[in-house]
Amino acid sequence: MKIFFDLDGTLIDSKKRLYNLFCDLVQENDLSYDEYWNLKMNKVSNYDILKDKYNYSSDKVENFRSIWMSKIEQRKYLKYDIPIPGVGNFLRSLSNKHDLYVVTARQNKEGVLWQFNRFGWMNFFKNVLVTEQKRTKIQLIIEKVEQNEEIMVVGDTGKDIICGKSFDAKTVAVLTGFLNYQNLVEYKPDVIVDSVLDIKI
Numbered sequence: 476m477k478i479f480f481d482l483d484g485t486l487i488d489s490k491k492r493l494y495n496l497f498c499d500l501v502q503e504n505d506l507s508y509d510e511y512w513n514l515k516m517n518k519v520s521n522y523d524i525l526k527d528k529y530n531y532s533s534d535k536v537e538n539f540r541s542i543w544m545s546k547i548e549q550r551k552y553l554k555y556d557i558p559i560p561g562v563g564n565f566l567r568s569l570s571n572k573h574d575l576y577v578v579t580a581r582q583n584k585e586g587v588l589w590q591f592n593r594f595g596w597m598n599f600f601k602n603v604l605v606t607e608q609k610r611t612k613i614q615l616i617i618e619k620v621e622q623n624e625e626i627m628v629v630g631d632t633g634k635d636i637i638c639g640k641s642f643d644a645k646t647v648a649v650l651t652g653f654l655n656y657q658n659l660v661e662y663k664p665d666v667i668v669d670s671v672l673d674i675k676i
């Protein structure tokens with residue numbers, strides 16, 4: 476089987492990276508890590524927080540957005556990312572039986588490969604697919620699958636589930652990322668698991 480894993484929130488915990496960048500960019504921030512992630516996991520975006528809590532104007536929000544995008548994949552921030560506990564061994568054993576892919580909406584492939592080197596994950600994947608803001612995940616996956624092939628798409632967001640359903644893939648939602656159970660269940664994934672380690676294949 477071909478298994479397509481999302482990266483952030485699925486194989487990697489990137490919550491510290493995002494929170495630290497938010498703190499660096501928003502001087503007014505008085506939200507703790509837990510308070511920030513409670514809001515985000517209930518689908519309150521950075522922009523909602525800035526407008527509603529800190530009274531940012533549209534221009535100021537736009538300025539935040541462009542600086543956020545320029546910094547979010549800098550190594551200084553990528554260093555905060557940690558693998559979901561146990562995921563390295565899980566991927567190693569799974570890669571012996573199945574073809575594994577990563578498909579991520581990151582802007583830069585270099586940062587992903589740099590992290591995979593650090594984590595020792597380089598040999599687990601047939602291919603690392605990065606949208607780089609030019610393609611969609613759906614377009615990248617289409618190129619890798621044959622008709623009627625058995626595939627699985629694993630991710631932490633509604634977008635990942637919608638993507639998987641467009642291929643008739645088995646869809647698995649994980650709770651290690653940016654949405655909670657109540658929000659994920661709306662997208663009707665085939666399975667919702669605490670983490671990728673709980674996937675039964």
Ligand SMILES: [Mg+2]
Pocket residue numbers: 481482483484485630631632652
């Ligand atoms: Mg994700």
